[in-house]
Amino acid sequence: MDKIRIVGGQSLNGTIPISGAKNAALPLMIASLLTEEKLVLENVPRLADVALLQRILGNHGVDITVAGKRNGDDPHAGQTMEIDARVIVDTTAPYDLVSRMRASFWVVGPLLARMGEARVSLPGGCAIGTRPVDFHLDALRALGADIDIDAGYVVARAPNGLIGARIDFPKVSVGATHTALMAAALAKGESVIENAAREPEIVDLADCLIKMGARIEGAGTSTIRIEGVPRLRGARHSVLPDRIETGTYAMAVAMTGGDVTLAGARADLLESTIEVLRAAGAQIDVNNEGIRVRRNGAGLFPVDVSTAPHPGFPTDLQAQLMALMTRAQGRSRITETIFENRFMHVQELARLGAKIHLDGDTAIVEGSDRLKGAPVMATDLRASVSLVIAGLAAEGETMVQRVYHLDRGFERLEEKLSRCGAQIERISG
Numbered sequence: 001m002d003k004i005r006i007v008g009g010q011s012l013n014g015t016i017p018i019s020g021a022k023n024a025a026l027p028l029m030i031a032s033l034l035t036e037e038k039l040v041l042e043n044v045p046r047l048a049d050v051a052l053l054q055r056i057l058g059n060h061g062v063d064i065t066v067a068g069k070r071n072g073d074d075p076h077a078g079q080t081m082e083i084d085a086r087v088i089v090d091t092t093a094p095y096d097l098v099s100r101m102r103a104s105f106w107v108v109g110p111l112l113a114r115m116g117e118a119r120v121s122l123p124g125g126c127a128i129g130t131r132p133v134d135f136h137l138d139a140l141r142a143l144g145a146d147i148d149i150d151a152g153y154v155v156a157r158a159p160n161g162l163i164g165a166r167i168d169f170p171k172v173s174v175g176a177t178h179t180a181l182m183a184a185a186l187a188k189g190e191s192v193i194e195n196a197a198r199e200p201e202i203v204d205l206a207d208c209l210i211k212m213g214a215r216i217e218g219a220g221t222s223t224i225r226i227e228g229v230p231r232l233r234g235a236r237h238s239v240l241p242d243r244i245e246t247g248t249y250a251m252a253v254a255m256t257g258g259d260v261t262l263a264g265a266r267a268d269l270l271e272s273t274i275e276v277l278r279a280a281g282a283q284i285d286v287n288n289e290g291i292r293v294r295r296n297g298a299g300l301f302p303v304d305v306s307t308a309p310h311p312g313f314p315t316d317l318q319a320q321l322m323a324l325m326t327r328a329q330g331r332s333r334i335t336e337t338i339f340e341n342r343f344m345h346v347q348e349l350a351r352l353g354a355k356i357h358l359d360g361d362t363a364i365v366e367g368s369d370r371l372k373g374a375p376v377m378a379t380d381l382r383a384s385v386s387l388v389i390a391g392l393a394a395e396g397e398t399m400v401q402r403v404y405h406l407d408r409g410f411e412r413l414e415e416k417l418s419r420c421g422a423q424i425e426r427i428s429g
């Protein structure tokens, strides 16, 4: 199994190109199931999750070709993917594939809407807490589907098609909003999604669906209106830049000090994060290239932050912020409101000398001057990158094990960081 070796203590200087967003690319790829025509996606990141979804879609009969690079010969440009779901050979998404990536459950909406049936394994929990799908199923029931749970599978049927309805989510859910949006796009008549998630990735999906001929208004607000259409066509769409990757590298620079431009990043996608980073003492400027992050000499200030649905501070940056706060001058409080168990990084950060005390859903971080390198274990995607951030500032060597978590969501991480001066390498094994 690969490991990442870091020798801390270098500041970061230079440019880091920001990749397409994993959490937008996955639902966009799944949206291909809604049409018999070709969907062309540009700026798709090269990630393990994307490769796995290619396999899952392949299992349904979808044909995917990676059609060259977006920017001529630039090997770092995102992939362009031509996705052809003209023929769906199988409406079952099996346990062995779905259990490996939660987002694959989202095939349920488009398969049901287009084919009138779907049999999709329940995704199960993961290291960050239980992750139920009841809102997805309630939304599909509201649209007229019959849903049974049979031997660990969701069996959804709507032989005469889905019918537009009002869907009022009891709590903001990104995944369930994706499901409702894709299913309602092909339902008969009007649907209204209340308390919809407002994440930029929802807007990106809606923008692509609109290019495909869907009639959608209000994506990015809490109320989305969809006038169903009988069929969708092909389209070409570029995946938006990854705001979590952007925030992660911004925190890495805030941690080590230095001056880095996050090329292609969009500041409007992460305003709350920028606010928190400025409060922590980082200098952030938006320019034509992207976002420039600097911290020169001055110390880090502690912050009080709660995660929240967008436009609040993202749960996917909570672990990285916690790593940063281990070096602040004073006590920070970080509250996790989305997932009940997204604190697996706490015990690993402690191996590097971090002083973090958990009180229910709140982590109290006592900042200290010194972290010391140690072997640590990645437990989930964002937790693992928080260990990298801490390792960049720790004295001596940090060895991060179980790197496959990182590869789910960070493209060429060690290369992007080492080009800016970090001492970081992958050790294959």
Ligand SMILES: CC(=O)N[C@H]1[C@@H](OP(=O)(O)OP(=O)(O)OC[C@H]2O[C@@H](n3ccc(=O)[nH]c3=O)[C@H](O)[C@@H]2O)O[C@H](CO)[C@@H](O)[C@@H]1O
Pocket (backbone or CB within 6 Å): 023, 130, 131, 132, 133, 134, 135, 136, 137, 171, 172, 173, 174, 175, 176, 197, 199, 308, 309, 310, 314, 315, 316, 337, 338, 339
């Ligand atoms: C609102 C939010 O920040 N969502 C995050 C969530 O999206 P993801 O789509 O995985 O999760 P949801 O947004 O659906 O979950 C939000 C909350 O709703 C609950 N829930 C969800 C679905 C359901 O059917 N029933 C139910 O009770 C969840 O347990 C959770 O407490 O994890 C992703 C990966 O870390 C993040 O990128 C998203 O930003």
Ligand SMILES: C=C(OP(=O)(O)O)C(=O)O
Pocket (backbone or CB within 6 Å): 023, 101, 102, 103, 126, 316, 381, 382, 409
């Ligand atoms: C946890 C994440 O992904 P997933 O929802 O696929 O588990 C994430 O993107 O931080």
